[in-house]
Amino acid sequence: MSAxxxxxxxxxxxxxxxxxxxxxxxxxxxxxxAAAADLAQREGQPFPGHPPEVSLVLADDAMMAGINAEWRNQPKPTNVLSFPAFPLVPGGMPGPMFGDIILARETIEREAAELGKPVDAHITHLIVHGFLHLFGYDHIENNDAEKMEAIETRILASLGLSDPYGDTEPVLHRRDDDR
Structure with missing residues (x-):
């Protein structure tokens, strides 16, 4: 995939x-x-003419539990949270600031160990996952989850990483109509 x-x-x-x-x-x-290239080329997502900004906030479990309690009424840590700067639906034009992606170190390390995958691969997946949330993708409804997971899997495959939702090898040969 080109840049x-x-x-x-x-x-x-x-x-x-x-x-x-x-x-x-x-x-x-x-x-x-990789995520921006995929969204632009495969999903027709428009982007502003200047480089838009993403903020990556690196936290620990205690900080993440506080944020999760405040914004989602769930007083426990989670691996990633995303906060779009402006509400957006897939295909809508984002503003100059996309938003914040927050990662929790201990949760990520624990999950990577449980999944038997390198921490860097799990971090990459969560950044892609969080980035898609900034564009309005979600996984509450099954059909939305399938769409989001297919896009994530395709992006991760372009980076040589395995399907986080099933396959253990990179899915480099997944057909476009498998979405």
Whole structure:
């Protein structure tokens, strides 16, 4: 897949041990670039003419539990939360700031171990997942979940990562009509 719209990324380490933020920034930019290219080319998603901004907030479980309690009335940590800067439906024109993606380190590490996958692969999946939420994709209804999961799987396959919803090998040969 050719290059898609450029994304400007701002990273804020708010809580937790995140290690080499430069390496994490490169990982996040690769995930966001692949997701933006896929949405533009495969889903017809419009993008503004200038590089829009995504904020990646790196948190720990305690911080994430507080945010989750405040915004979702669920006082427990979760792996990723997304907060769009402006309400958007898939296919709508986003503004100059897409929004915030917040990651919780301990939850991500625990889940990666349980799934038997590298932490970086799980982080990549969650960044793609959060990015899709910024564009209005959701997984509450089954048909919406199937659509979102198919897009996520396709983006991750373009990065050489396996299907997080089933397959153990990259799904590089999935047909377009499998969505």
């Amino acid at each position: 898609g719209p450029e994304i400007s990324l701002e990273i804020a380490v708010e809580a937790g041990e995140w290690g080499d933020v430069t390496a994490l920034e490169a990982l996040a930019l690769a995930a966001l670039d």
